[in-house]
Amino acid sequence: MTFTPHGDHLIAGKRVSADAKFSSDPATGDGFAYSAGSPELVAEACAAAQAAFTGFAATSREVRAVLLDTIADEIDARGDQITEIGTSETGLPAARLEGERGRTTGQLRLFASHIRDGAYLDRRHDAALPDRLPAPRPDLRMMQRPIGPVAVFGASNFPLAFSTAGGDTAAALAAGCPVVVKGHGAHPGTGEIVGDAIAAALDKLGMDGGIFSLVQGGSRAVGEALVTDPRIKAVxxxxxxxxxxxxxxxxxxxxxxxxxxxxxxxxxxxxxxxDAAAARGANLGAGWAGSLTMGAGQFCTNPGIAIVVDGPEADAFVNAAREALEAVAAQTMLTDGMADAYRDGARRVSEGAGVKSLLSTTCEGRSAAPYLFDVSAEDWMGNDALSEEVFGPLGLVIRVKNTAQMQAVAASFKGQLTATLQMDDGDIDLARALLPVLEQMAGRVLANGFPTGVEVSDAMVHGGPYPASTNFGATSVGTLSIRRFLRPVCYQNLPEALLPTDLQAG
Structure with a gap:
């Protein structure tokens, strides 16, 4: 059944229209008119979230787990319509959207299973020692508690997994925190239908509609109003x-x-x-090209820079990468603005001192084709602009003179989401020397793979030191992400009847 957006905001379970409108700009098909957000609507959503917080925070883990499972079911029930509107708005292929929907519902169900287990609460109990000398010890119990209403900003490059019901929303709801989502203007229809699925789940379970609101579009003032509203406790x-x-x-x-x-x-x-370059440099170059161009390079884990010791092995790596990239056709980017920014980034890189263009392409409008450049380590370390992200299928090869210079280049990187080692057995000593640097640099360190797949699991870390993220002690993917929206509370000598159910004996 064809999906026609209603174009309204969703405030505390109710559709709310606004006089101000904006039009979507889909990759294919006609745009639709949507109500534009405002600070007043943000305030209304935040007030509803605050009113719902106490009751939602007091719900059992099982109630919240059922909610997460039900949201997943409601999203799956709208699967074909989500794919239809999602492909139209973003230009992403249907298979990609269907896979991302599976990841989105999968993480909701994983989080449901995780909170049912209860280990995430980190419950601790120091029993009273009334006879201890020189002073008695009180009864101390601690557990993690929800922090309050959470603001979530939808991401452009993952319209499902990092957007309306994505990892941030799922983690906050699992923790017991109501959510106010600022929808992304690149895919308002996708955000709307997923928001409707969340509202349907809350209604089906008889839960407070204020637990979730979606405010669409609007000016920068809408986002500013959301993060500065005193009822919001995390973003x-x-x-x-x-x-x-x-x-x-x-x-x-x-x-x-x-x-x-x-x-x-x-x-x-x-x-x-x-050793890896000598044994399989060409294969690594081709594999790197595939990772670079996946999804038009619009992944936050896109491996945009490769570092290799200069020489014949580096030439083999580069030649294979260039050959593979030459065969990649232009791909549609998520928005016209992103395509413009990609071309501006390629221009910035190409104008850097000592940068050589190995593959230069012409791409217009909303399309992006690969670029490939290389540069010496000296020129790279002398130009901070070359270390800035270019969002799209652009690769930069840094040629180092020797392994000592490779270590110096590694130490010069700012915070990253990932760092990858392509290595063979003979590289183990160099890898051991690099590892402490990479651990300090990145939230995830890989060996012999490519980082453009992020597993949603207990052990995954998707974060890193600034500028990769603003809190490198946290992850936005995996079950540990729930901890972002919790804080420890210690209860001293409280009667059993006053303790949270999860801290009561038996």
Whole structure:
């Protein structure tokens, strides 16, 4: 059945229209008119979230798990319509959207299973020692508790897994925190239908509609109003460095500063160690090209930079990468603005001192074709602009003179989401020397793979030191992400009847 958007906001379970409108700009098909957000609508949604918080925070783990499972079911029930509107808005292929929907519902069900287990609460109990000398010890119990309403900003490059019902929303709901989502203007129809699925799940279970609201579109003032509303206690964000840093600063300047969990940008360096380059440099070059161009390079884990020791092995790596990239046709990007930014980024890289263009393409409108450049380590370390993310299928090869210079290049990187080692057995000593640097640099360190697949699991870390993210002690993917929206509370000598159910004996 064809999906026709209603174009309204969703505030506390009710559709709310606004006089101000904006039109979507889909990759294919006609655009639709949507109500534009406003600070007044944000305030209404935040008030509803605050009113719902106490009751939602007091729900059992089982109630919240059932909610997550039910949201997943409601999303699956709209699967064909989500694919239809999602492919139209983003230009992503249907198979990609269907896979991403599976990841989205999968993480909802994984989080449901995780909170049923209860280990995430980190419950601790120090029993009273009334006879201890020189002073008695009181009865102390501790557990993690929800922090309050959470603001979530939808991401452009993952319209499902990092958007309306994506990882931030799923984690906050699992923790017991109501959510106000600022929908992304690149895919308002996709956001709407997923928001309707969440509202349907809440209604089916008889739960407070204020647990979830979706405010569509609007000017920058809408996002600013959301992060500065005193009822919001944390923010989840995936987007650009500039936009994210501006919101982060607003959170820090509030009368009550709040945590801003932002994923902002990463070039995800890949280190091709000498023995691996000698044994399979050409294969690694071709594999790198495939990872670079996956989804038009619009992945936050896109490995945009490769580091290799100069010589015949580096030539083999580069030649294979160039040959593979030449065969990749132009792909549709998520928005016209992203396509423009990609071309501007390629121009910036090409104008860097010592940068050589190995593959230059012509792409217009909303399309993106690959670029490939290389540069010496000296020129790269002398130009900070070359270390900035270019969002799209652009690769930069850094040629180092020797392994000592490879280590110096590694130490010069800013914070990253991932760092990759391509290595063979003979590279183990160099890898051992690099590992402490990579651990400090990135949230995830890989060997002999490519980082453009992020498993949703217990052990996954998707975060890293700034500017990869604004809180490198957290992850936005995996069950550990729930901890972002919890804080420890210690209960001293409280009667059993006053303790949270999860801390009561038996």
């Amino acid at each position: 989840g964000f995936t987007g650009s460095l500039g936009g994210g840093r501006a919101l982060f600063d607003l959170c820090a300047k509030r009368p009550e500063p709040i945590p801003f969990f932002g994923e902002l940008g990463s070039v995800n360096p890949m280190f091709v160690l000498p």
